[in-house]
Amino acid sequence: MNPSTPHIGLFIPCYVDQFYPNVAIATLELLEKLGCKVSYPLEQTCCGQPMANAGYERDTVGTSRHFLEVFGGFDYIVAPSGSCVLHVKEHFPPIPSMEKTQSEVHNRIFELTEFVTDILKINRMEGTFPHRVGYHASCHGQRGLRLASSSEMHISPFNKAKKLLENLEGLEWVELSRTDECCGFGGTFSVTEEALSIQMGKDRLEDHQEKQVEILTGGDMSCIMHLQGIASRQGSPMKFMHVAEILNQAIQ
Amino acid sequence: MSHPQAAAEFLKDQAKAKWHDETLWFVRDKRDRISKTIPEWEDLRNLASEIKDHTLSRLDFYLEEFEKNALKNGIQVHWAKDAEEHNRIVLGILQKKDCKAIVKSKSILTEECHLNPYLEKNGVEVVDTDLGERIVQFLHQPPSHIVLPAIHLKKGEISELFHEKLHTEKGNEDPTYLTQAARIHLREKFLQARVAITGVNFGVAETGEFVVCTNEGNADMGVHLAHVHIACMGIEKLIPRRSDLGVFLRLLARSATGQPVTNYNSHFRSPSPGKEIHVILVDNGRTAQLAREKFRNSLKCIRCGACMNTCPIYRRSGGYSYGSTVPGPIGSILSPGLDMKKHSTLPFASTLCGSCSDVCPVKINIHEQLYEWRQEITKTHGELGKSLSMKVASGIFKSPLAYKISGSLMRSALKNLPKSLIYHPINSWGKGRNLPETPELSFKEWYKRNRS
Numbered sequence: 001m002n003p004s005t006p007h008i009g010l011f012i013p014c015y016v017d018q019f020y021p022n023v024a025i026a027t028l029e030l031l032e033k034l035g036c037k038v039s040y041p042l043e044q045t046c047c048g049q050p051m052a053n054a055g056y057e058r059d060t061v062g063t064s065r066h067f068l069e070v071f072g073g074f075d076y077i078v079a080p081s082g083s084c085v086l087h088v089k090e091h092f093p094p095i096p097s098m099e100k101t102q103s104e105v106h107n108r109i110f111e112l113t114e115f116v117t118d119i120l121k122i123n124r125m126e127g128t129f130p131h132r133v134g135y136h137a138s139c140h141g142q143r144g145l146r147l148a149s150s151s152e153m154h155i156s157p158f159n160k161a162k163k164l165l166e167n168l169e170g171l172e173w174v175e176l177s178r179t180d181e182c183c184g185f186g187g188t189f190s191v192t193e194e195a196l197s198i199q200m201g202k203d204r205l206e207d208h209q210e211k212q213v214e215i216l217t218g219g220d221m222s223c224i225m226h227l228q229g230i231a232s233r234q235g236s237p238m239k240f241m242h243v244a245e246i247l248n249q250a251i252q
Numbered sequence: 253m254s255h256p257q258a259a260a261e262f263l264k265d266q267a268k269a270k271w272h273d274e275t276l277w278f279v280r281d282k283r284d285r286i287s288k289t290i291p292e293w294e295d296l297r298n299l300a301s302e303i304k305d306h307t308l309s310r311l312d313f314y315l316e317e318f319e320k321n322a323l324k325n326g327i328q329v330h331w332a333k334d335a336e337e338h339n340r341i342v343l344g345i346l347q348k349k350d351c352k353a354i355v356k357s358k359s360i361l362t363e364e365c366h367l368n369p370y371l372e373k374n375g376v377e378v379v380d381t382d383l384g385e386r387i388v389q390f391l392h393q394p395p396s397h398i399v400l401p402a403i404h405l406k407k408g409e410i411s412e413l414f415h416e417k418l419h420t421e422k423g424n425e426d427p428t429y430l431t432q433a434a435r436i437h438l439r440e441k442f443l444q445a446r447v448a449i450t451g452v453n454f455g456v457a458e459t460g461e462f463v464v465c466t467n468e469g470n471a472d473m474g475v476h477l478a479h480v481h482i483a484c485m486g487i488e489k490l491i492p493r494r495s496d497l498g499v500f501l502r503l504l505a506r507s508a509t510g511q512p513v514t515n516y517n518s519h520f521r522s523p524s525p526g527k528e529i530h531v532i533l534v535d536n537g538r539t540a541q542l543a544r545e546k547f548r549n550s551l552k553c554i555r556c557g558a559c560m561n562t563c564p565i566y567r568r569s570g571g572y573s574y575g576s577t578v579p580g581p582i583g584s585i586l587s588p589g590l591d592m593k594k595h596s597t598l599p600f601a602s603t604l605c606g607s608c609s610d611v612c613p614v615k616i617n618i619h620e621q622l623y624e625w626r627q628e629i630t631k632t633h634g635e636l637g638k639s640l641s642m643k644v645a646s647g648i649f650k651s652p653l654a655y656k657i658s659g660s661l662m663r664s665a666l667k668n669l670p671k672s673l674i675y676h677p678i679n680s681w682g683k684g685r686n687l688p689e690t691p692e693l694s695f696k697e698w699y700k701r702n703r704s
Contacts, residue, residue: 017695019688024695028703040699053604053623055630091623143606151284152562152610154293178277182564186603191680193601195260198684199269199568200603229685 008038009074011109013084013221014046020221026248027080027112033251034120038078041070049087053187057093064092072101076119077109080244082141083220085111090144112244113160113219114147123163127250130170134213135161136204136227137180138220147219151180161219161243168250176207185226201230208238215239217246255601258573259565272404273567279400280561282510283611290502300499301615304552307457307490308542314457314490315533321460322531325522330532335365338534342367342449342482343374345530349480351376351447355438357464357471358382359451360398360555361484361534364577367449379441381470383434390417396571398578399508399557404570438470448474452485452531453554454500458493461521462531465504465514472518480528483520487533488551500554503613507556541589546624550585552614559608559618565601574598581608585621588629596633599625 008031012024024040031038047067048060067088071077079085089106116122137159141147148159166173184190184200191197205227208216216238218224228240253261263269287293307314319329332338338361346354354371356362356378368378368389380389384401388394390413395401402410407425414420420433450471454463462483464471475481491497505514523529542548560566560580571579576587576595584598599622608618681687693701 012695019691021691021693021695021698025698028699040695040703042696042700042704053626055600055626057627139603139605139607143610150607150610152607154288154290180607182603182605182607184564184603186605189600189603193256193259193565194680194683195256195263196565196568196601199263200564201685203273203568225688226685229681229687232686233684 005035005037006075008036009071009077010038010040011044011047011071011077011079011084011088012040013079013081015225016080016221019225020242023080023221023242023244026242026244027078030112030244030248030251031078033248034116034122036120039074044070047084047087049084049091050187052087052091057091061093061095065095065098067092068095068098068101068105071105071109072098075108076115077105078112078115079109080112080242081220081222082111082114082138082145082147083222085109086140086144111141111145111147111219113164114145117160117163124167125164125247125251127168127247127252128170129165129168129246129250132172132174132212132214133165133246134174134176134208134211134216135159135165136183136208136216136218136223137161138218138223139180139182141219142180148180151178161217164247165217165243168246171250174208174211174213176211178207181207183223183227185223187222190226197226198230201226205231205234205236205238209236213238215241215246217241217243219243253575255569255573255575255597258575259569259601262570262573263568268406269568269570271406272570275403276561276567279509280558280611283507283558283561286506286510286512290506296499296503297613297615300503300554300613301552303491303496303499304614305549307492308488308548308551311487311490311542314492315487317457318455318460318490319533321458323460325460326529327460327522328528328530330530332532332534332536334536335534338365338484338532338536339367339370341532342484343371343376345480345482346371346376346447349447351480353377353379353441353445354447354449355379355381355441355445355474355478356385356449357451357466357474358385358395358401359449359484360395360578361451361486362449363394364536365484365534367484379438379445381438381441381474382466382468383431383470386434386438387413394572394577396579397557397560398555398580399560404572442473442477445474445478447480447482448478449482449484450475452483452489453504454497455485455490455531456492456494456497457490459521461494461519462489463497463501464518464520465501465516466518467509467511467515469516472516475518475520479526480530481520481523482530482532484532484534487535487538488553504554504556507558507611507613537590541586544589547585547589547621549616550582550589550618550621552616553582553586554614556613558611558613562607562611563602564605564607565603569601574601581618581622582616585616585618585625588625592629593633596629599623599629 016023048063051060143150149155149157183204184197224240231238322329330341371378380386387402396404411425414430415422418433418437450464452462453465505511559582563581566580576583587595602622604619606619
């Protein structure tokens, strides 16, 4: 590998590390297949989002400082999660004496599909994935990072994940009735507003189920963990995969 | 009742909850479609946002400008620092005119000030003349939505109510028939009332006029028949010039109901000979909100209700679950400023999905303010348990070793504990959802074995 190749720090959200190692492996392998030099810094922990969204951003100075220390030296930071990337960009409290690193990290951190389309400038993927796929847009990725146009706005439609998936041979992209309704996960919302969270999840799933979606995919495992948890309780045969898993499997 | 409790109650009637969600989604979908017929939609939103930002930044100037010009037009201007003073001013005018019955067209501000019970206590009959408002008034309920006040009721319920109150045929649910009955009933009230109260959608500083938007024409009917028109206006309702109005009127109706324009946009500038117009400029917490830098721009709101229609929480929990005059996302950022303790659960009644901010015609960053209110509320009303567990979590994530130990403990606990314990009723996650299967290795462990 060319020594001038940018060095990517792989940021794996804590719950992905613990519950979905295959998503992290797929992200790593995908980036490697696309010619990237990737390292996973072992000292990384959690970005602090659960605390901040619960109203304790002020208690996340330590975790945020730690994150900046771990990832500050990389050319790019890439994560298979729109939500955690958004948190790092928007909701890190100002860290004293690390202003420069903080601003660099803000500009160099990317969600996976965003990194592939915007930085690697890959607009189509060649590969095979003969399945009927429904896409769940995570709100933080879509409206926070603008990974896709939101249905409320009058702008030209775009969707970075769709761009990467739609050319895979055999992949059937399913259009939903409500293209970007929230699934109801919402971090601590999923337990503090349990009844609503479940109802929203069931409704979201129903949209996919009615359209005979075989595999439900998305860019954030937190939404998928929630939807999968409901589907599994229902005994639904639907399968769930992260976008990274589909791409990594499809391009071999 | 906290929002989670009220939402859980609402969801118990699954069929009705689904109907509520679909009804409001229909309105949002209509709004989406019509907004996309306007090529400059996003420019309009920017413009409206900037006009409002500017107005709020010089609110003192524009208020005095408005007062000066309104006085010149022969309008009587009153200032009320809070709800109580507002109500006293209204009653004072009524007493001077020896008026015992009034008609009112939809005004959220008078709801906010609890004007109806105050006037009724003082022997004044109040009739809300907007159809939806009249329906909830018959039921002694507040509106459940700021534009569609009776949206929580199905036509069968309204048929039953009208049978009882207006003696319509039992079981006749035909909307035209029911509306006709309401018209006849209201016509009589209009003819009797000597004072009419309306809200204000826009006050124009440059001309001292104000604009009231309704679909039913009920505000006009009330005002034109009465001798005295009292207009209750929040101080944030100002716009600088009449030429700014076009921007807002184009956005308002489309955002609210998906209509190209509201049926009646009535301008009131000066009283007819022998008649009176009073404007009451009400603060009631708005100056305090203006002083809160992070929450200031919530005052840009033009009360279109689009954030309610789009909100996946509002649609599935109903307006009453919020327990505040203005429900939904915008209410959840306005209400804590009025009473933080009472409304402490509202900013948490959101997944921070951001749909409210994208739909807002004046670009209020609603979901970001929900996040900011959470930061404020936990300072004074944080439940100790939540605070403590978050501090522990924060401690774990600060240290890689602690994170590793707790992570592997968690995974092995989930693997080995009996299902009955994991899905115990006190575990809110497991009530309606399964947990993910626990892998043998974390990614970190896999990486160490395979890459380093």
